[in-house]
Amino acid sequence: MPEVSRRSMIGAAMAILPATAWAASGDPVVTTRSGRIRGTREAGLQVFRGVRYGQDSGLRRFRAPVAPEPWRDIRPATAYAPSCPQRARQDATSENCLFLNIWTPGTERGARRPVMLYIHGGAYSNGSVVDPLNDGRHLAAQDVVVVTVNHRLNALGYLYLARLDPRFADSGNVGQLDLVLALQWVRDNIASFGGDPANILVFGQSGGGAKIATMMAMPAARGLFHRAITMSGQQVTASGPLNASRRTAAYLERLRVSASDLAPLLTMPVERLIDALEAEDPILGGGLYMGPVLDMRWLHRHPFWPDAAPQGNALPMMLGNTLDETRAFIDPEGPLLRRLDWSNLADRMAGQLRMDLLPAWIVAQYRAHHPDWSAERIFYAATTAGRSWPGQVIEAEARARADAPTWVYQVDFQSPTEPRRGAPHGMDIALSFGTLDAPGSLTGTGAGARAASAAVMARFLAFARRGDPNGGAMAAWPQYRLDQRATMIFDAQSEVTNDPRGWERELFARVPYIQPGS
Numbered sequence: 001m002p003e004v005s006r007r008s009m010i011g012a013a014m015a016i017l018p019a020t021a022w023a024a025s026g027d028p029v030v031t032t033r034s035g036r037i038r039g040t041r042e043a044g045l046q047v048f049r050g051v052r053y054g055q056d057s058g059l060r061r062f063r064a065p066v067a068p069e070p071w072r073d074i075r076p077a078t079a080y081a082p083s084c085p086q087r088a089r090q091d092a093t094s095e096n097c098l099f100l101n102i103w104t105p106g107t108e109r110g111a112r113r114p115v116m117l118y119i120h121g122g123a124y125s126n127g128s129v130v131d132p133l134n135d136g137r138h139l140a141a142q143d144v145v146v147v148t149v150n151h152r153l154n155a156l157g158y159l160y161l162a163r164l165d166p167r168f169a170d171s172g173n174v175g176q177l178d179l180v181l182a183l184q185w186v187r188d189n190i191a192s193f194g195g196d197p198a199n200i201l202v203f204g205q206s207g208g209g210a211k212i213a214t215m216m217a218m219p220a221a222r223g224l225f226h227r228a229i230t231m232s233g234q235q236v237t238a239s240g241p242l243n244a245s246r247r248t249a250a251y252l253e254r255l256r257v258s259a260s261d262l263a264p265l266l267t268m269p270v271e272r273l274i275d276a277l278e279a280e281d282p283i284l285g286g287g288l289y290m291g292p293v294l295d296m297r298w299l300h301r302h303p304f305w306p307d308a309a310p311q312g313n314a315l316p317m318m319l320g321n322t323l324d325e326t327r328a329f330i331d332p333e334g335p336l337l338r339r340l341d342w343s344n345l346a347d348r349m350a351g352q353l354r355m356d357l358l359p360a361w362i363v364a365q366y367r368a369h370h371p372d373w374s375a376e377r378i379f380y381a382a383t384t385a386g387r388s389w390p391g392q393v394i395e396a397e398a399r400a401r402a403d404a405p406t407w408v409y410q411v412d413f414q415s416p417t418e419p420r421r422g423a424p425h426g427m428d429i430a431l432s433f434g435t436l437d438a439p440g441s442l443t444g445t446g447a448g449a450r451a452a453s454a455a456v457m458a459r460f461l462a463f464a465r466r467g468d469p470n471g472g473a474m475a476a477w478p479q480y481r482l483d484q485r486a487t488m489i490f491d492a493q494s495e496v497t498n499d500p501r502g503w504e505r506e507l508f509a510r511v512p513y514i515q516p517g518s
Contacts, residue, residue: 033189035075036075049078054068063168081094087287088126104193104194104195107192113194115146117183118202118204124157132438133438155274158174160244173297180218202227203228210235216317227315227464232392237303238515255273316463326352352386369503386508394513452494
């Protein structure tokens with residue numbers, strides 16, 4: 001028999017073997033709807049990194065994503081793919097960034113394990129799930145399937161061009177549509193990785209939580225996930241189309257591109273598109289904000305104004321924040337904190353608030369309630385309660401009024417490695433993934449951190465499995481209702497407290513909260 005024919009027969013025979021039956025190195029091979037991929041075996045798990053869920057978005061700038069073209073060979077899924085181009089530093093970036101990563105205990109189709117899909121933070125402009133803090137191995141070892149997703153960010157994902165050119169009717173929300181496509185991919189393929197397409201939890205920190213809140217109001221995302229956890233990330237209102245248009249005008253001016261001819265946007269180097277984000281934001285000041293737009297095409301209403309979007313109210317939801325959110329953003333060694341005292345406290349925290357209240361009056365309220373607190377402690381408490389926390393309170397209250405299944409948590413665990421950071425924004429990432437020793441973690445690996453992480457992971461896993469963070473020998477965690485405001489405090493010793501920081505909540509509820517970027 002000729003050698004070519006022999007090889008053809010062997011190849012044909014291999015093609016009809018079960019999806020995970022062979023790989024030259026013993027690594028797992030799984031058949032997806034687009035084609036076969038090869039992963040790796042790591043510490044009892046099967047891991048697939050850099051799995052394509054969408055075509056190269058560089059070929060579809062500012063347009064909705066499309067599913068991958070089928071392939072016939074076996075594609076390696078053994079290394080992370082590039083992250084979206086951005087101003088923040090990443091090891092590798094490319095517009096060809098529509099990839100996800102999977103950790104699974106096994107690829108048997110009948111396993112039907114809960115799926116936990118993570119969306120990274122970085123607002124809507126930066127970030128990546130390549131971060132070691134987002135490694136899914138510890139969660140997957142608890143008999144769930146973990147998926148992490150990258151998608152388009154900043155101008156590549158949210159530049160609103162729809163009013164200028166009908167070719168870009170989707171442009172203000174293509175970053176969200178990337179996530180919708182990723183969820184469709186998971187629905188269609190995750191059973192081949194041992195997951196249950198009817199039991200998908202989405203969870204995300206900071207901007208990841210905000211993206212989830214937005215999807216809860218997007219008809220295109222209906223039915224694609226079944227529970228949600230937002231971690232220090234809320235989206236009460238989206239960007240209005242007029243404000244988004246003003247940002248687009250500032251961006252185009254920076255690029256020296258005419259609003260009547262957008263063709264240069266499709267061919268110029270992506271580095272120029274990223275550099276232009278330094279244009280002055282006409283609403284907020286500073287660099288340009290980019291985020292989802294109320295475009296009446298993909299987003300027809302604000303996610304949590306004037307109420308919780310009814311589409312999301314049937315979904316069990318957990319919302320959380322950290323006690324000292326702004327200790328992550330405002331450097332305790334920086335100019336705002338240097339030589340801080342009672343004479344300058346009010347003026348220095350004024351620019352960090354998102355609530356239009358008299359700063360001196362706020363300081364007086366804190367000093368009356370906590371006469372033993374330092375100026376620094378009041379600075380961080382007030383900026384957290386008047387900047388990072390109100391969106392979560394509004395969302396939780398809206399869901400409580402709708403009688404939607406809702407649980408609220410607060411992370412109080414204080415960093416032992418950087419004590420002046422307290423319990424900052426982002427503390428719950430390492431706690432929820434169990435990546436206490438990863439670069440960037442502030443938790444340390446001591447007994448307190450391990451206990452706090454075990455509590456967070458146990459509740460997240462229970463929520464993934466049942467849509468309820470209760471069960472087994474765990475203490476009861478009641479749903480969030482306006483009469484009690486039950487809140488799980490995650491710490492070295494975790495417990496439920498009713499309405500923690502209630503007086504701060506009431507203080508800032510005196511005035512409206514305007515979502516930054518709206």
